[in-house]
Amino acid sequence: MRQKTPPSQSAGKPTHRRSRPSADSARIELPTPNLSVGNSLPESLRRRQTIREFGSKKLSLQLLSNLLWAACGVNRPKGPFGALGITAASASNSQEIDLFVAIDDGVYLFDARQHRLLPVIASDLRTLAIGPAQKNFVMKAPAQLIYVVDIDRLVHTSLDRVFDGLVRRERRRG
Numbered sequence: 001m002r003q004k005t006p007p008s009q010s011a012g013k014p015t016h017r018r019s020r021p022s023a024d025s026a027r028i029e030l031p032t033p034n035l036s037v038g039n040s041l042p043e044s045l046r047r048r049q050t051i052r053e054f055g056s057k058k059l060s061l062q063l064l065s066n067l068l069w070a071a072c073g074v075n076r077p078k079g080p081f082g083a084l085g086i087t088a089a090s091a092s093n094s095q096e097i098d099l100f101v102a103i104d105d106g107v108y109l110f111d112a113r114q115h116r117l118l119p120v121i122a123s124d125l126r127t128l129a130i131g132p133a134q135k136n137f138v139m140k141a142p143a144q145l146i147y148v149v150d151i152d153r154l155v156h157t158s159l160d161r162v163f164d165g166l167v168r169r170e171r172r173r174g
Helices: 041-048 061-072 131-139 156-172
Strands: 075-076 097-101 106-111 115-121 146-147
Touching: 061 097, 061 106, 061 146
Parallel strands: none
Antiparallel strands: 097 106, 097 146, 106 115
16 A cells, blocks of 8 residues: 655645635535435436536535435445445545535535535635536536545555556656
């Protein structure tokens, strides 16, 4: 397993730190996800389609809870390598994905283990979470989900070994 390199020795590799909760916002405790609603998986897949129309109606906490659980929630107490299992695909259960949600009162980090939202920024930044070609489609959307991958958490994958090899090679060149 790779040891963490102090930021001063990162050999040009960007260092990422988790955002700290903003003092301006309170965390949001989400209700327990309601997993008994909706269609069966085959029916959901049959009806799946892309629709580029978004309403501006604010999401209820229950709907937001269900959405975040489906996107990256804890679905089993023990997955591979002893970590909690999550609904999002994860390379060898490295759980390298952080899920942020941008809503009208700010940006929050989804804490899947405690099923709550931790404040990051107390500003409406939803329009910054989209690409230039999408601006006309999502200006009204009540929430933007932002997936962030932390490659430093890829500890059980061959990518981890490849990355370490590249860093060692660059250090030898330097």
